[in-house]
Amino acid sequence: MSQLIRVEDLRVVACGERGESEIVKGVSFALEKGEVLALIGESGSGKTTIALALLGYARRGCRLSGGVVQVGEHDMLALSEKELQKLRGNRVSYIAQSAAAAFNPAKRLLDQVVEGALIHGLGTRAVLEAKAIALFRDLALPNPERIGQRYPHQVSGGQLQRVMAAMALISDPLLVVLDEPTTALDVTTQIDVLRAFKRVVRERGATAVYVSHDLAVVAQMADQIVVLNGGRIFEQSATAPLLKGPAHEYTRSLLAAARPDTSIRPPCGIAEEQPLLTIKGLTAGYGNKNTHGMPAIRVLEDIDLTVRRGQAIGVIGESGSGKSTLARVVAGLLCPALGGLTFDGQPLGGCLSERTDEQFRRIQMVFQNADTALNPMHSVSTILGRPLKMYFGLKGAALHERIGELLDLVRLPRTLAERRPNELSGGQKQRVNLARALAAKPDLILCDEVTSALDTVVGAAILELLRDLRQELGVSYLFISHDISTVRALCDDIVVMYSGHKVQAGTRQAFAQPPFHPYTDLLIHSVPELRQGWLENCGTTCGELPPVGARSDEPELCTFLDRCPVRVDGLCNRSAPVRRNIDGGSEILCHHDSVELLKTQRDVINLSQGAYA
Structure with a gap:
């Protein structure tokens, strides 16, 4: 076997106001035909930058400054942009993390799958459409002969991810780059997509580079693994020996972070017996209500739940199970159709307009995506200062000091106070998101998938922070996730939701x-x-x-x-x-x-x- 992919001394620089700084620092690896290589590491480790370099591409603000990237007979760094355009989507294909953002919502799926191959002149429309349908079948998509006639919004996230794989594979490329293709999926959907990807890659003899922060996912796909941190290779090995005995301490930390329910210290029984939040017979949904006051689409039905002071309750289930809707009802963002809520012994209105200012302050929410939850035009100090002014009337030196205390609380340096969200890492933004909720001095925090968009190491650090804050402040959590390992790492009790119903509830020990x-x-x-x-x-x-x-x-x-x-x-x-x-x-x-x-x-x-x- 000969090397199909060869990367030698690859260097990439980022160009900013203060000049250039190197973000990929002399990376080298090789890949045989039919092999799958995984690039793993934390956010900012350089894995996606390296993967994009295999397409001869650098993101805005970056430059491919040196080295060799050989794909087959093509030296990707020596080609002109016009020559690269002939190769991208043809000899080298890319599967992005978010399929929803990669598709045109106004065009049918089949038209988008064959479009690139038509542009590259790889066959007639009839031939390519037949090839696309065969790929749909190989990727285990339902009704492969007809699914291509749908629009992107008419299929599930897992199905759309597999359609994107068909788009990448239709040209029979020399190399397929998969960039975190299952990160945004539920655990059950992830399995179906991984199985489909693995089967098609193996059966078609494709050569692939798989980008991920999740070692457990990579273990299912890769023949060899390259471990990255800070733009450098820390370890490189075949998959089996690396999992069995990693040589580098950083790799061992990634392995530990992949097991959050063992890497995080268990909760320390600080919950009190006194109920803080009680939910009885809750039914809620969306759409116009009928004459009986029931919504057209019921999302939650007959939910009972009690959160005690200082307690952390995990709510798990796939997308569509009703987890986030439950959080929205508790936050007052959705009025229930039936049932009642009690908070600290007092009735809790179903809508914000029915709640007191004090109830509003005492229940705060931390949203899943800090990128959309934080105003990109405001500095960290402005973001944290708003609730401090609104709830406590702080200003001047007192306001400045409290902002510093909040940054200390979430373990961020005070020097970040005047930065804007786009100047922070994903983990830093999520800590600011949490600090904003803590600014109100709440009794209950609703955490909606707060680690799902983070890599395993950063996610584990956020879980550890939440655990310590709970012990220090006595705050209660309603922690929403689709990953039971994450929930077991933090929560005392666990509630499993399916299709709007509570199907299991018990202590974390009962889920062992x-x-x-x-x-x-x-x-x-x-x-x-x-x-x-x-x-x-x-x-x-x-x-x-x-x-x-x-x-x-x-x-x-x-x-x-x-x-x-x-x-x-x-x-x-x-x-x-x-x-x-x-x-x-x-x-x-x-x-x-x-x-x-x-x-x-x-x-x-x-x-x-x-x-x-």
């Missing part, structure tokens, strides 16, 4: 081992493990499952019925499940008892472990 609700079992076994071969034997699916939110035709039946791998025909499809307590202390909404669930879930575990005994 079976039995679980079948949906909880699906989520737990969808979290990638740090070993090769896990993807093929993770035991998370039983045939083709409908998407989250797909319900039985009978609305009073179990909402998980059509996706459940342990459904009992004649029981589950005829009567509604009841809430019951199972071994371990959890309450579940299911027909099965502890013995039935435990036997099924032990069989799954034994099957998975047996493959690697």
Whole structure:
């Protein structure tokens, strides 16, 4: 085998007001035909910059300053822009992190998949459309003959990600660059997409560079791994030996961060018995209400939940399960249709207009994406100063000192106070996002997927910060996530949501081992493990499952019925499940008892472990 990809002493500089600074510092690696190489590291490590250099491209404000990037017979750094345009989307293809941002919402999917290949003259429209449909089939897209007639908004995120893969592969490229292609997906959707990517890459003999911050994901895809930090290679190895015995301390820190429920110290029982927030019989949704006051689209149904003072409750589930809607109701951003809320013993209005100023102050929300939550035109001090002025009337020296204290609290240097969000890293922006919530001195903070957009190391640091702040300030959290490992790292109790219903609730200890609700079992076994071969034997699916939110035709039946791998025909499809307590202390909404669930879930575990005994 000969080297298909060769990178030698690659250097990239960033150009700013203070001159040029080197951000990729002499990186070298090689790749044989048919191999998959992973570039991993924290945000800012240079992995995406290096991946884009394989296309002969540097982002605005950057310049490819030196080295060799050889793709087949092409020296990408020696070619003109016109020559590069002939290669991009043809001999070298790119799969971006956000498929939603990569597609034109006004054009059908099939037209966009074949467009690049038509421009490069790789075949007639009829030939390319037939090839696209074959790729849709290989990528396990539903109804491959017709899905191309849909528009981007008419398919799920996981489906759109696979359509983008078809767009990249239709030209039979020498190299495919996959840039964090599953980061924005739910854990269950991520598995389906990874399986589809891996199968197509292997079957078609494609050569690929996979960019990620997640070692567990990389372990399923890559033949070799390059570990980056600060634009330098810290370690380079075949996948198996690197996972078994990493040589560099930084690599070991990445491995630890990939296991958040073991790398973070467990909660220290500071919760009090006194309820802070109580939710009873909550039903909420969107759209016009009927004559009975019920919304056209019900998102939450009959939710009961209690958060005690100093307690952290995790709420998990896939997109569409109702997690964020629950947070919006608690925040007063969505009025419930039924049910009531009580906060610190007093009725809590469903809408902001029905709440007192003090209730408004005491419940704060930290949003998922700090990039959109922070005003890019304002400095950090202006952002933090606004709630301090509004709630406490601070000004002058007192205001300046309190801003400094808040930065200390979230472990940011006070020198960042006059910077704007675009001058901060992703982790720094999320800390400012949290500091703004803390400025109000709240009793309850609603954390909506606050680590999902961050790399594993930065995400683990944010979890550690949240844990310490809870202990120091006695604040309560309603922590929303789709990753049960993240929730187990921080929370005392866990609530599992599916299609608007609470299907399991219990202590974090109850989620350490079976039995679980079948949906909880699906989520737990969808979290990638740090070993090769896990993807093929993770035991998370039983045939083709409908998407989250797909319900039985009978609305009073179990909402998980059509996706459940342990459904009992004649029981589950005829009567509604009841809430019951199972071994371990959890309450579940299911027909099965502890013995039935435990036997099924032990069989799954034994099957998975047996493959690697």
